[in-house]
Amino acid sequence: MLTRKQHELLCFIHDRLNETGVSPSFEEMKDALDLKSKSGVHRLIRALEERSFIRRLPNRARALEVVRMPERTIAPPPSSAQPSPAPKVPVAANDSVIELPLHGRIAAGMPIEAMEGQSSLSVPAALLGPGEHYALEVSGDSMIEAGILDGDYALIRRTETARDGEIIVALIDDAEATLKYFRREGQMVRLDPANHIYSPQRYKADQVRVQGRLAGLLRRY
Known part of the structure; x- marks a missing residue:
């Protein structure tokens, strides 16, 4: 599963590539995901890259390629309204x-x-x-x-x-x-x-x- 932010970023890159053929800039990604800094974008990109959802194209600026889209939906965030389950003891x-x-x-x-x-x-x-x-x-x-x-x-x-x-x-x-x-x-x-x-x-x-x-x-x- 992807986190909500990872899923949002992957979809944003995918849609922009389909529309223009050029991947968005890090500044555009930051604004689209309402992040405070581009360091958060770098972490999300790295996580998607490590999981083989995207890859960087060498010798090209702003060059990202979507390798695959997730088969399953994103993981829901933990609900504070529900009590945390007791930890399991082996x-x-x-x-x-x-x-x-x-x-x-x-x-x-x-x-x-x-x-x-x-x-x-x-x-x-x-x-x-x-x-x-x-x-x-x-x-x-x-x-x-x-x-x-x-x-x-x-x-x-x-x-x-x-x-x-x-x-x-x-x-x-x-x-x-x-x-x-x-x-x-x-x-x-x-x-x-x-x-x-x-x-x-x-x-x-x-x-x-x-x-x-x-x-x-x-x-x-």
Whole structure:
């Protein structure tokens, strides 16, 4: 699923390309989505690019191409009128399997809290260590050089702290979640992809909240 803003931006680019044959400028995208700055547009573009909805055309200014449109509708925002479900506690199904809460697709750009209690995933207990865990379905190719592929299930240990070089779930501006390597650069935080075609992302430390640390990976064939 796409977030509402990602969906709005993708449709805006798609419609403009159909009308004029030229992708809109970042300033036009910012105004169309009623964003405060173009940095928000850059994050949305990066998320759509990582999920292969759009791609940049080399050696051309303002060159974006829509690769595909989403098959399903956007994810609804969490309703404040409804009480939040109680967090699931992993329960051992037998001596070797644990049921973990499955919180959706990590590149969907949603806070982890918005995905609580949607479904569960059966995981071999041997893949997990101590602590509370949850699972996320990986979407996109930004971590392929770390062996994390589109469609894999990332097993995440809940924590609010991380050390340099660890792969974490980072929540950016309380609005957008991503799976990346964690690095500190003075007062800044750098989130590194594991794919040479993507650039590191840098944020002020107070823009990033650690939501968990990669504990294992599950792949279905």
